[in-house]
Amino acid sequence: MSPGHNHTLRVCALYPDLMNIYADRGNLLVLERRCVWRGIGFELCGSSLGEELDGAGHDFYYIGGGQDRDQRLCAEDLHEHKHEALHEAARRGAVVLGVCGGYQLLGTSYVLDGDTLTGVGLLPARTVREPGARLIGNVAIDLALDDPGVDGPRVLAGFENHGGRTYLEPSATPLGRVLKGHGNDGRSGYEGARAGNVIGTYLHGPLLPKNAWFADWLIATALGIGVGELAPLDDELEQQAHRSARRAAGIAA
Amino acid sequence: MSRMLAPKLALARAAGTVSRLLADRRFRGLLADRQFLRLPIGGGGGTSLPGKLLVRMDQGAISSLAARLARGSALISATNGKTTTAALAASVIERAGIGLVHNQAGANMAGGIASTLLDAARSHGRIAGELGLFEVDEFWLDRLIPQLAPSAIVLGNLFRDQLDRYGELDAIADRWGAALGSEAGKRARLVCNADDPLLADLGRDGRDTVFFGIEDDSLSLPGLSHAADAKHCRRCGAPYEFEAVYLGHLGRYRCPACGQRRPSPTVHAGEVELEGVRRARFLLTTPEGSARVQLALPGVYNVYNALAAAALAITLEIPLATIVDGLQATSAAFGRAETVSIAGRETRILLIKNPAGANEVLRTLALEPGQHDLLGVLNDRTADGHDVSWIWDADFELLAGRVRRAVCSGTRAPELALRLKYAGVQRERIEVVEDLTGALDTAIAGGDSHEPLYALPTYTAMLALRELLVRRGEASSSWQ
Numbered sequence: 001m002s003p004g005h006n007h008t009l010r011v012c013a014l015y016p017d018l019m020n021i022y023a024d025r026g027n028l029l030v031l032e033r034r035c036v037w038r039g040i041g042f043e044l045c046g047s048s049l050g051e052e053l054d055g056a057g058h059d060f061y062y063i064g065g066g067q068d069r070d071q072r073l074c075a076e077d078l079h080e081h082k083h084e085a086l087h088e089a090a091r092r093g094a095v096v097l098g099v100c101g102g103y104q105l106l107g108t109s110y111v112l113d114g115d116t117l118t119g120v121g122l123l124p125a126r127t128v129r130e131p132g133a134r135l136i137g138n139v140a141i142d143l144a145l146d147d148p149g150v151d152g153p154r155v156l157a158g159f160e161n162h163g164g165r166t167y168l169e170p171s172a173t174p175l176g177r178v179l180k181g182h183g184n185d186g187r188s189g190y191e192g193a194r195a196g197n198v199i200g201t202y203l204h205g206p207l208l209p210k211n212a213w214f215a216d217w218l219i220a221t222a223l224g225i226g227v228g229e230l231a232p233l234d235d236e237l238e239q240q241a242h243r244s245a246r247r248a249a250g251i252a253a
Numbered sequence: 254m255s256r257m258l259a260p261k262l263a264l265a266r267a268a269g270t271v272s273r274l275l276a277d278r279r280f281r282g283l284l285a286d287r288q289f290l291r292l293p294i295g296g297g298g299g300t301s302l303p304g305k306l307l308v309r310m311d312q313g314a315i316s317s318l319a320a321r322l323a324r325g326s327a328l329i330s331a332t333n334g335k336t337t338t339a340a341l342a343a344s345v346i347e348r349a350g351i352g353l354v355h356n357q358a359g360a361n362m363a364g365g366i367a368s369t370l371l372d373a374a375r376s377h378g379r380i381a382g383e384l385g386l387f388e389v390d391e392f393w394l395d396r397l398i399p400q401l402a403p404s405a406i407v408l409g410n411l412f413r414d415q416l417d418r419y420g421e422l423d424a425i426a427d428r429w430g431a432a433l434g435s436e437a438g439k440r441a442r443l444v445c446n447a448d449d450p451l452l453a454d455l456g457r458d459g460r461d462t463v464f465f466g467i468e469d470d471s472l473s474l475p476g477l478s479h480a481a482d483a484k485h486c487r488r489c490g491a492p493y494e495f496e497a498v499y500l501g502h503l504g505r506y507r508c509p510a511c512g513q514r515r516p517s518p519t520v521h522a523g524e525v526e527l528e529g530v531r532r533a534r535f536l537l538t539t540p541e542g543s544a545r546v547q548l549a550l551p552g553v554y555n556v557y558n559a560l561a562a563a564a565l566a567i568t569l570e571i572p573l574a575t576i577v578d579g580l581q582a583t584s585a586a587f588g589r590a591e592t593v594s595i596a597g598r599e600t601r602i603l604l605i606k607n608p609a610g611a612n613e614v615l616r617t618l619a620l621e622p623g624q625h626d627l628l629g630v631l632n633d634r635t636a637d638g639h640d641v642s643w644i645w646d647a648d649f650e651l652l653a654g655r656v657r658r659a660v661c662s663g664t665r666a667p668e669l670a671l672r673l674k675y676a677g678v679q680r681e682r683i684e685v686v687e688d689l690t691g692a693l694d695t696a697i698a699g700g701d702s703h704e705p706l707y708a709l710p711t712y713t714a715m716l717a718l719r720e721l722l723v724r725r726g727e728a729s730s731s732w733q
Contacts (some may be wrong), residue, residue, distance in 0.1 A: 021413065210668070
């Protein structure tokens with residue numbers, strides 16, 4: 001009997017109807033299946049435009065990517081309806097994961113076509129849409145997690161496609177170092193940002209199907225247990241898929 | 254101008270001949286390293302080479318050649334269904350006795366269209382055909398409208414597709430809108446899908462648009478799919494209310510905030526009956542009357558393609574009986590629900606390339622009873638899109654519990670296999686064979702050989718499959 005039996009992972013997807021452009025649903029599906037296969041309960045709810053957010057009621061908050069227009073609507077809505085709840089969630093150690101547009105909104109600001117969208121401010125990062133080509137392509141990054149269950153640096157593979165360049169404040173911790181691809185701004189060599197259990201990244205593809213080990217780390221972190229306490233699964237296809245995504249980025253496993 | 258053009262036409266034609274020779278496998282052995290020549294040989298790229306060269310020599314070549322067409326050109330663009338819609342339209346229009354210049358090989362960017370015009374061009378400023386019928390890549394439509402000065406433009410649908418190449422849907426719709434508002438764009442008769450809110454909005458700007466759509470509530474889905482695009486009013490940003498959803502975000506909608514609603518289509522389909530992957534029937538209504546149509550093509554998506562072709566034919570004043578005959582006589586283009594026999598086994602090839610298209614294929618496949626044997630081929634080459642995320646937006650869940658065996662192949666084979674596993678297909682029914690030849694053999698030999706094999710390839714995988722079948726003599730080279 002795995003220790004997971006006593007747990008339920010409670011996930012809240014923010015704007016699942018709008019911020020879903022890069023198959024973000026795949027990330028949620030991976031969380032769900034990997035909990036269910038282990039006998040861990042799984043609850044998923046959504047919170048969209050105009051809806052309040054419960055900062056105490058979930059273990060995992062997810063926000064994906066969207067088109068510019070939708071992202072503007074969400075930025076305003078986050079400010080009006082969800083700002084406090086997300087800060088409360090972060091304070092109590094819930095996982096908050098933003099991918100692509102969601103990452104940009106978790107930062108302090110996003111300057112887009114002359115407008116400044118106010119971010120949630122959970123990550124010390126600001127994003128600017130600059131002239132020049134979008135940063136597009138396969139990407140692999142290397143990250144170190146301070147978790148005894150995760151041995152040494154591990155690789156995340158995915159795909160990035162963003163017009164905004166994200167600049168980290170000096171106090172910020174990047175999520176990882178770019179092995180291949182553009183990363184935050186195409187120059188710094190860093191990708192994503194992390195503040196406690198709040199994580200932002202440009203990696204989609206989607207992220208979690210290509211990096212099942214990271215999905216498990218997030219599940220364990222959200223449940224407040226070590227990743228070693230999760231029951232092992234038959235991950236042969238997951239590992240093949242990870243290798244396939246790494247190969248696409250030019251970083252052989 | 255035409256005197257200047259003639260030698261360039263000859264040169265571009267000669268280049269095309271050379272490239273075809275080089276592509277011939279009898280010559281390939283002589284040229285161990287084709288890369289050295291830097292020619293886009295094989296893989297479907299060869300079709301557009303002479304046209305690309307022609308446009309490089311003379312930027313006005315497309316305009317000059319298109320101007321020779323007595324009835325102008327009709328352009329067809331959409332995310333999904335361009336090739337099939339053009340094939341349906343060609344069948345109808347040719348039946349009406351109008352000679353066509355048509356890029357039927359599907360080369361739908363400037364080079365391909367220039368090649369098609371080049372093939373049809375004759376001496377003394379003449380051209381072999383009255384009307385140009387061109388399917389046009391979504392990304393190229395705004396650039397080709399001023400060059401082709403079309404007499405008609407058909408807009409079929411816009412779905413999320415290859416975001417790494419095409420960008421966001423709103424951006425494409427804005428580019429289309431600007432091109433339609435240009436001098437050349439304003440002169441074209443617009444044929445537009447009323448059920449796609451983004452497109453209907455483009456067709457509303459005070460022009461004499463022919464709208465087409467479906468009028469059949471029995472087809473309505475329970476709601477918008479999770480991957481639906483264009484859920485918000487292009488004018489005011491409020492969410493649309495859908496009374497009926499037929500496919501993706503296509504349906505009957507209105508904006509509760511600004512009152513914008515779906516235009517009433519004058520060409521529409523009712524009483525739709527779907528027969529799995531085989532055929533579809535519907536009652537076609539036009540301003541010229543109504544008639545029953547039996548399509549040799551399956552699914553709601555092909556009903557839309559047929560409506561688009563019928564609406565275009567109406568603008569050309571083609572009689573209804575001819576329209577019906579032309580639609581019914583059209584069989585599937587390669588890879589679009591086409592059936593071939595491979596080593597004696599019936600194989601149906603269903604192209605999948607983006608969530609909306611794949612969902613329609615999966616939905617159509619799910620209508621077939623029983624367990625299915627599948628060969629899924631996921632490539633990530635440029636024409637497929639380097640980003641394979643989209644498979645997680647496609648509803649492979651529709652096949653959960655319905656798969657006897659799935660062989661996954663292609664450059665990103667394991668990721669497709671993983672998608673099937675998370676969709677609920679049992680792990681032991683999924684096999685990864687990255688090499689296409691091996692995968693095809695495994696798939697043909699496995700499962701239940703009395704039942705059809707369903708091949709679901711992405712675009713370049715479909716081309717590779719075609720090449721493989723031609724090489725094996727299982728398919729006619731006329732596909733090329």
